[in-house]
Amino acid sequence: MNSQVVTNPEDIARLYRELSLFPSLSRADVGPVVTSQYGGKYSNIYTEWSQRDLDRNENVNFCRQYIVFHDDKSVVYSGASGNCTEIKGELQSKDSPSGDMKAVVRECTIKGEDKQFLEIWSKNIKMKSINLTALKKHGKVYEDDQFGCLVWSHSETHLLYVAERKRPTAKSFFQSESPELSSIGDEEETMRSEEKETVKGEQFVFHEDWGEGLVGKSRPVLCVLDIEGDNVSVLEGVPDNISPGQAFWAPGDTGVVFIGWLHEPFRCGLKFCPNRSSSLYYVDLTGGKCEQLTSGTSAVSSPRLSPDQCRIVYLECAVFGPHMQCSRLCMFDWYTKKTSVVVDVVNRPGEDGFTGIYSSQLSRQCWSADSQRVIVSCPQRSRKDLLMVDISTGSVTSLTSKSDVGSWCLLNIERDLMVVSCSSPNCPPRLRLGFLPPRDSQEELVWVTLEDSQMLPEIDWQILTFTPPPEQDNSEYPGLDFEALLIKPKEVKDGVKLPLIVTPHGGPHSVFVADWFLYSSVLCRMGFAVLMVNYRGSTGYGQDNILSLPGNVGTQDVKDVQFAVESVLKGDEFDMQKVAVSGGSHGGFLACHLIGQYPGFYKACVSRNPVTNLASMIGSTDIPDWCMVEAGFDYTTDCLPDPAVWEQMLNKSPIRYVTQVQTPVLLTLGEDDKRVPSKQGIEYYRALQAKKVPVRLLWYPGNNHSLSKVDAESDGFMNIALWIIQHLWK
Numbered sequence: 005m006n007s008q009v010v011t012n013p014e015d016i017a018r019l020y021r022e023l024s025l026f027p028s029l030s031r032a033d034v035g036p037v038v039t040s041q042y043g044g045k046y047s048n049i050y051t052e053w054s055q056r057d058l059d060r061n062e063n064v065n066f067c068r069q070y071i072v073f074h075d076d077k078s079v080v081y082s083g084a085s086g087n088c089t090e091i092k093g094e095l096q097s098k099d100s101p102s103g104d105m106k107a108v109v110r111e112c113t114i115k116g117e118d119k120q121f122l123e124i125w126s127k128n129i130k131m132k133s134i135n136l137t138a139l140k141k142h143g144k145v146y147e148d149d150q151f152g153c154l155v156w157s158h159s160e161t162h163l164l165y166v167a168e169r170k171r172p173t174a175k176s177f178f179q180s181e182s183p184e185l186s187s188i189g190d191e192e193e194t195m196r197s198e199e200k201e202t203v204k205g206e207q208f209v210f211h212e213d214w215g216e217g218l219v220g221k222s223r224p225v226l227c228v229l230d231i232e233g234d235n236v237s238v239l240e241g242v243p244d245n246i247s248p249g250q251a252f253w254a255p256g257d258t259g260v261v262f263i264g265w266l267h268e269p270f271r272c273g274l275k276f277c278p279n280r281s282s283s284l285y286y287v288d289l290t291g292g293k294c295e296q297l298t299s300g301t302s303a304v305s306s307p308r309l310s311p312d313q314c315r316i317v318y319l320e321c322a323v324f325g326p327h328m329q330c331s332r333l334c335m336f337d338w339y340t341k342k343t344s345v346v347v348d349v350v351n352r353p354g355e356d357g358f359t360g361i362y363s364s365q366l367s368r369q370c371w372s373a374d375s376q377r378v379i380v381s382c383p384q385r386s387r388k389d390l391l392m393v394d395i396s397t398g399s400v401t402s403l404t405s406k407s408d409v410g411s412w413c414l415l416n417i418e419r420d421l422m423v424v425s426c427s428s429p430n431c432p433p434r435l436r437l438g439f440l441p442p443r444d445s446q447e448e449l450v451w452v453t454l455e456d457s458q459m460l461p462e463i464d465w466q467i468l469t470f471t472p473p474p475e476q477d478n479s480e481y482p483g484l485d486f487e488a489l490l491i492k493p494k495e496v497k498d499g500v501k502l503p504l505i506v507t508p509h510g511g512p513h514s515v516f517v518a519d520w521f522l523y524s525s526v527l528c529r530m531g532f533a534v535l536m537v538n539y540r541g542s543t544g545y546g547q548d549n550i551l552s553l554p555g556n557v558g559t560q561d562v563k564d565v566q567f568a569v570e571s572v573l574k575g576d577e578f579d580m581q582k583v584a585v586s587g588g589s590h591g592g593f594l595a596c597h598l599i600g601q602y603p604g605f606y607k608a609c610v611s612r613n614p615v616t617n618l619a620s621m622i623g624s625t626d627i628p629d630w631c632m633v634e635a636g637f638d639y640t641t642d643c644l645p646d647p648a649v650w651e652q653m654l655n656k657s658p659i660r661y662v663t664q665v666q667t668p669v670l671l672t673l674g675e676d677d678k679r680v681p682s683k684q685g686i687e688y689y690r691a692l693q694a695k696k697v698p699v700r701l702l703w704y705p706g707n708n709h710s711l712s713k714v715d716a717e718s719d720g721f722m723n724i725a726l727w728i729i730q731h732l733w734k
C-alpha cells in the first residue's frame with residue numbers, strides 16, 4: 005500500500021527542529037496609561053515567552069515589549085517596541101503598581117556558590133541589590149505557580165514573597181570545631197553565631213516535600229522586605245500546621261491574605277491536585293494575629309482581589325475524590341466577611357452549553373475595571389474558552405465560543421484591556437488584545453493581533469463526538485457522550501490510507517483542548533493522523549462526566565478509546581493495519597490496557613511513565629489517594645493496606661493483562677518521577693521481557709514525570725517516531 009510518511013531520521017529531526025521554534029507565551033503585564041505630548045494615551049505591554057533551544061539544550065525565556073495607543077474602549081494603534089531580549093537568572097520579577105519601579109528575584113553563581121538577590125530597579129538604576137542568601141532569614145525563594153508570589157504593597161514600600169523556612173545547619177557529632185574560630189578574623193562573630201545555630205545528629209532527618217514538581221519545597225514562609233529599611237522579616241502568626249502561599253496584600257496593606265494548605269498528618273503531591281485541604285487566611289502585620297476566612301472543609305486556590313478592594317474571588321472544590329473536578333467560583337466579601345458561591349458546580353451542562361469551571365488557577369489579574377465581572381479561561385468540552393462571569397448574577401457568557409480558534413488563554417486584564425494567547429492545532433500561539441465591552445452592552449469584542457504566528461496549512465483538525473453504545477453506557481451516570489480531536493494531513497495522495505496514532509490523555513481527569521501540540525503537529529507533518537481522545541472522565545464536560553470514571557478505570561476509559569478508534573476506522577481514510585497507541589501517565593495506563601485487552605490490534609505502543617499496577621504504586625507515589633479513588637474507594641489519610649482493596653487495584657491495572665500483549669512497547673521513564681515512580685514502568689518492562697514481547701526502555705536521568713527537559717523531549721520524540729515507523733511497516 006502507498007504511504008506518504010516521512011521515515012528518514014534526518015528529515016524527521018528537521019521537521020521537529022522547524023516546529024519546535026514556535027515559542028509559547030508565559031506572561032503579559034500591562035503598564036500604566038501614559039498621555040503623550042500630543043494628547044494620545046498609550047500603555048506598554050511587557051510579555052514573556054519560552055522557546056526550546058535544541059542546540060543549547062535548554063528552554064530559553066525572552067521578553068518583548070509592545071506599545072498600544074488606545075482610548076477607553078478600543079485599540080487605536082499597536083506595535084512592537086524593539087526586539088526580543090533573553091532573560092537570564094530572573095526567578096521572578098514584578099513592576100510596581102505605578103510602573104515606577106521593578107522588583108527582581110535573581111539567582112546567580114558567585115565563586116561556585118548559588119546566591120539569591122532581591123533587586124529594586126528605578127528608571128535606569130538598580131537601586132538595591134539585597135543578598136537574601138547572606139541575610140539567612142529564610143531558605144530559597146519559591147518561584148513556582150503553586151506557592152510563589154512577588155507582590156508590591158499598595159503603598160509601594162514593601163514586597164511580599166514566599167521562601168523556604170530557615171533550617172538550622174545540621175552537622176555530625178564527629179565533625180570537629182572550625183579551627184578558624186580560635187583565630188581572630190573579620191567574620192569571627194558571624195561564624196560564632198552560626199556555630200551556635202548548628203544542630204548535631206539532624207543531618208539525615210527526612211524532610212517531606214510537596215511532591216512532584218515541588219521537590220525541596222517543604223515549609224514555606226511568608227517574607228516581607230521593607231524597601232526603605234533594607235529589612236527582610238518572616239511573618240509571624242501563620243499556624244504551624246499549614247504551608248502558606250499565593251499571598252497578596254490586604255486592602256490598606258494592614259496584613260497579608262494567603263492560601264494555607266494543611267500539611268498534617270502528611271503532605272500529598274500538589275501538582276495537578278487542587279483537591280488538597282486548604283483555606284483562605286489573613287495575617288495581621290502588627291500583631292501577627294491570623295484569621296481563617298473560609299470554612300476549612302474544602303480545597304481553595306487562586307484568591308484574586310477586586311480593583312475596588314472589596315471582594316476576593318477564588319476557586320473551590322472538594323477535598324480528595326477525583327484530582328481535577330468542576331470548581332466553584334466563590335467570593336469573600338472583605339467588609340461583611342461573608343463567603344458566597346458565584347458559579348456552582350455544573351453536573352450536567354444545560355441549554356446554554358456552559359459546562360462548568362475547570363481550572364486550577366485563575367489568571368493573576370482576572371477582574372474587570374468595574375469590579376463586577378471576572379474573566380476565566382477554561383476548558384469547555386474540547387475547546388478552551390474565555391468566560392465572563394457577572395459576580396452579581398452569576399451569569400456566564402463565553403467571549404470566544406464563536407471563534408474558530410481552539411484555545412484561548414487569558415494572560416492579563418488591566419483596565420478592561422485583555423491580553424490573551426490563542427492557538428489551535430494548526431496555529432502556534434499568537435498574542436492578541438481586546439477591550440472587554442462594558443457591562444450589559446451589545447458591543448462586539450474586537451481582537452487585535454500584536455504578535456502573529458505562522459499558520460500551518462498542511463494540518464487539518466476537527467472535533468469528533470461519540471455516543472457510547474448502550475452496553476457501554478454508565479448506569480449511574482447515563483447518557484454521557486465524549487469527544488476526540490482528530491489531527492491529520494490536509495493533503496492525502498490518491499490511494500494513500502493514513503496511519504493512525506491514538507493518544508488518550510493522562511489524569512485521567514484532564515482534557516485535550518484544541519491547542520498547539522508540538523508532538524502531534526510534527527507527527528502530522530510526517531504523514532500520520534493523530535486521534536486524541538477525551539474519554540468519559542475528562543474535565544470540561546460536567547461533573548457527572550468526571551464522576552463516571554472512578555471505580556471504572558481500566559474498563560470504561562479503555563472501551564471509550566477503543567470505540568473512538570473503531571468508529572474512526574470505519575471511514576476509509578485510515579489504514580487499519582497501521583494503528584499505534586501512545587500515552588503518558590494515566591494515558592500510559594490506557595495504552596498498556598489497550599494492547600492487553602485488544603491483542604494485536606495496535607502495531608506499536610509508546611508509554612511515558614505509565615501507571616502499570618495501582619496496588620504497587622500506592623506505597624511509593626506522592627498521590628496515594630489517587631490510586632484508591634480511581635480504583636473506586638474512598639481515601640482517608642489513616643487507611644491501612646487492605647487485601648480486598650489491593651486485589652481490586654491490581655485487577656484494574658494493565659499488568660493484569662500483560663500476558664495477552666503482542667504489541668511491541670517503547671517505555672520512556674523519568675528517573676526522578678515522584679508521581680508515577682519509574683518502578684511502575686520497570687515492573688511492566690520485566691513482565692514483557694519474560695513473555696518475550698519486544699520492549700525498549702529509555703531512561704531519562706534528571707527528569708521527572710513530564711519528561712519535559714529539552715533533550716528528553718526531543719530524544720523521546722525521535723525514538724517514538726522511529727519505534728512507530730519500525731513496527732508499523734514491519
Ligand SMILES: CC(=O)N[C@@H](C)C(=O)N[C@@H](C)C(=O)O
Binds near residue numbers: 275512680710
Ligand atoms: C493527578 C495525576 O497527576 N495523575 C497522573 C497519574 C497523571 O495521569 N498525570 C497526567 C496529568 C500526566 O499527563 O502526567
